[in-house]
Amino acid sequence: xxxxxxxxxxxxxxxxxxxxxxxxxxxxxxxxxxxxxxxxxxxxxxxxxxxxxxxxxxxxxxx
Numbered sequence: 001x002x003x004x005x006x007x008x009x010x011x012x013x014x015x016x017x018x019x020x021x022x023x024x025x026x027x028x029x030x031x032x033x034x035x036x037x038x039x040x041x042x043x044x045x046x047x048x049x050x051x052x053x054x055x056x057x058x059x060x061x062x063x
Contacts, residue, residue: 006055013052019044
């Protein structure tokens with residue numbers, strides 16, 4: 001895997017993580033509906049789990 005591909009996968013992964021964290025605060029502040037919150041959480045989960053497996057290796061986990 002090239003370093004550019006790895007960087008793209010990392011950016012997509014972190015966007016997925018952001019989609020799981022930021023909507024929680026928006027629901028708490030009553031800015032976002034619960035239905036939209038659930039959709040964004042599922043999208044973030046799919047993005048994270050579908051991209052992070054390619055760039056997180058045992059070396060990065062401290063093992």
